[in-house]
Amino acid sequence: MTLVTLIPGDGIGPEVVDSARRIVDASGAPIEWEPRQAGAEVFKQGLPTGVPQDTIDSISRSRVVLKGPLETPVGFGEKSANVTLRKLFETYANIRPAREFPGVVTPYSGRGIDLVVVRENVEDLYAGIEHMQTPGVAQCLKVISRKGCEKIVRLAFEFARAEGRSSVACATKSNIMKLTEGLLKRTFEEIAPEYPEIESWHVIVDNCAHQLVKRPEQFDVIVTTNMNGDILSDLTSALVGGLGFAPSANLGSDVAIFEAVHGSAPKYAGKNTINPTAMIGAAVMMLRHLNLFDQAAAIENALLCTLEQGTLTRDVVGDAGAASTTAFTDAIIANLGNESASWPARSYRPLKMPEITRDPVMVRPAVRRVAGLDVFVEFGGTPDELGTSMQRLVESSPVELKIVDNRGTRVFPATGTPTDCVDAWRCRFVMRDSAAGLSDADLLTLLSRLAEEHRFTHIEKLHEFDGVQAYSKAQGED
Numbered sequence: 001m002t003l004v005t006l007i008p009g010d011g012i013g014p015e016v017v018d019s020a021r022r023i024v025d026a027s028g029a030p031i032e033w034e035p036r037q038a039g040a041e042v043f044k045q046g047l048p049t050g051v052p053q054d055t056i057d058s059i060s061r062s063r064v065v066l067k068g069p070l071e072t073p074v075g076f077g078e079k080s081a082n083v084t085l086r087k088l089f090e091t092y093a094n095i096r097p098a099r100e101f102p103g104v105v106t107p108y109s110g111r112g113i114d115l116v117v118v119r120e121n122v123e124d125l126y127a128g129i130e131h132m133q134t135p136g137v138a139q140c141l142k143v144i145s146r147k148g149c150e151k152i153v154r155l156a157f158e159f160a161r162a163e164g165r166s167s168v169a170c171a172t173k174s175n176i177m178k179l180t181e182g183l184l185k186r187t188f189e190e191i192a193p194e195y196p197e198i199e200s201w202h203v204i205v206d207n208c209a210h211q212l213v214k215r216p217e218q219f220d221v222i223v224t225t226n227m228n229g230d231i232l233s234d235l236t237s238a239l240v241g242g243l244g245f246a247p248s249a250n251l252g253s254d255v256a257i258f259e260a261v262h263g264s265a266p267k268y269a270g271k272n273t274i275n276p277t278a279m280i281g282a283a284v285m286m287l288r289h290l291n292l293f294d295q296a297a298a299i300e301n302a303l304l305c306t307l308e309q310g311t312l313t314r315d316v317v318g319d320a321g322a323a324s325t326t327a328f329t330d331a332i333i334a335n336l337g338n339e340s341a342s343w344p345a346r347s348y349r350p351l352k353m354p355e356i357t358r359d360p361v362m363v364r365p366a367v368r369r370v371a372g373l374d375v376f377v378e379f380g381g382t383p384d385e386l387g388t389s390m391q392r393l394v395e396s397s398p399v400e401l402k403i404v405d406n407r408g409t410r411v412f413p414a415t416g417t418p419t420d421c422v423d424a425w426r427c428r429f430v431m432r433d434s435a436a437g438l439s440d441a442d443l444l445t446l447l448s449r450l451a452e453e454h455r456f457t458h459i460e461k462l463h464e465f466d467g468v469q470a471y472s473k474a475q476g477e478d
């Protein structure tokens with residue numbers, strides 16, 4: 001028997017999880033369930049993470065979780081228990097398939113949509129590093145690492161191989177965010193040749209959204225950053241019938257968490273009307289992860305036969321004639337052993353998880369130099385007042401003021417264009433003698449000098465690694 005931690009979750013969670021569990025048991029899959037708590041009830045008991053230690057212990061033992069949706073009740077704890085689980089166990093990949101279902105009529109029916117979004121799951125804006133720079137200006141750090149990119153890109157190609165898929169598209173906003181989004185694009189282009197049998201291409205993420213609505217059947221696997229993937233994968237689930245049909249897997253090197261994309265839909269809790277397909281799909285993905293391919297195929301076929309027979313839940317057919325959650329589940333169990341007439345079978349192979357070093361350092365430059373300093377300040381005056389004051393303060397120092405910008409647009413020296421400024425500014429200082437590098441002692445002296453007259457909010461060193469500028473230019477900076 002294989003141990004699986006079972007988290008029923010909140011709202012409609014217990015109903016969909018019970019449906020999936022009954023079907024998995026009926027398929028004969030040798031699973032031993034270990035039920036554990038997480039979510040709303042745990043928050044209400046006063047545990048701010050929403051995830052008790054015995055749930056963490058169970059997952060550490062089983063390394064596989066089937067999980068219902070977890071609610072983040074307002075007023076109890078700040079962090080989502082879902083995000084806590086994903087981060088605690090470093091499930092860095094979120095796999096979200098979207099495939100057309102028989103009997104589920106959408107504007108795209110008959111187009112043969114069968115794609116998978118592979119979303120990076122722990123980095124990007126979801127690192128959750130936010131600060132108010134001034135009382136009126138907020139900032140969120142977009143953290144993208146070479147290691148994170150390498151893991152997600154390799155996983156996307158390995159996933160394509162495991163499912164016999166023929167192409168992987170990388171969707172980024174690298175045209176604007178050249179260092180962060182661009183890191184995923186560059187890593188993708190470097191790794192793609194290692195998978196010569198799989199076609200690879202890059203697409204700008206906004207065009208990807210456009211293409212997904214216009215011609216979704218052109219996509220197979222899409223690999224993307226966390227925020228892009230969050231948005232694109234909700235879009236792709238809508239193409240095939242909505243959240244009731246969208247399963248997902250959170251995969252890491254140690255632990256895998258399988259769940260529906262949807263939330264706890266509290267208004268339907270206990271009504272026995274919701275669609276359990278997304279959670280059943282998640283259970284099928286879990287069985288494949290456990291190399292129980294026959295049972296996974298049997299459940300998938302039984303689900304498809306049930307849909308082909310016209311047994312459909314309220315979200316598809318409305319109230320009249322809808323099957324209840326339990327009746328839909330019973331119909332799937334009755335169909336175990338039957339084969340779908342309409343679903344082209346895939347041949348699945350075990351997914352090979354990428355092996356990436358545990359060493360935190362992925363890129364080691366031979367030469368590094370600090371060419372200057374960005375000092376972010378809070379200031380209520382005009383660009384000229386700030387610029388001339390900064391110029392005066394650094395007159396006899398090793399750096400000079402290059403520009404002042406406001407939200408990334410140069411405002412000093414003036415460009416003659418109207419910029420509506422806020423009270424958070426960046427002052428960019430660069431070395432007067434371009435050969436030398438700034439030492440930390442130089443930086444601290446400079447900072448104490450500026451702090452005599454200005455309220456600084458944070459600083460960033462302007463690095464060069466192996467002679468290459470490791471920072472972006474402001475709009476209007478030469």
Ligand code: NAP
Nearest residue numbers: 068069070071072082243244261262263264265274275315
């Ligand atoms: P939601 O629970 O996904 O529900 C939004 C709507 O989607 C429902 O009102 C319903 O649409 C439809 N829907 C969702 N699941 C369905 C199903 N199985 N069958 C049929 N229809 C379904 O989103 P929410 O209302 O924004 O979030 C509720 C709570 O869930 C929040 O506390 C949120 O934080 C949490 N959440 C958890 C997860 C997770 O655990 N992974 C994910 C997302 C949200 P109609 O109203 O049109 O019928």
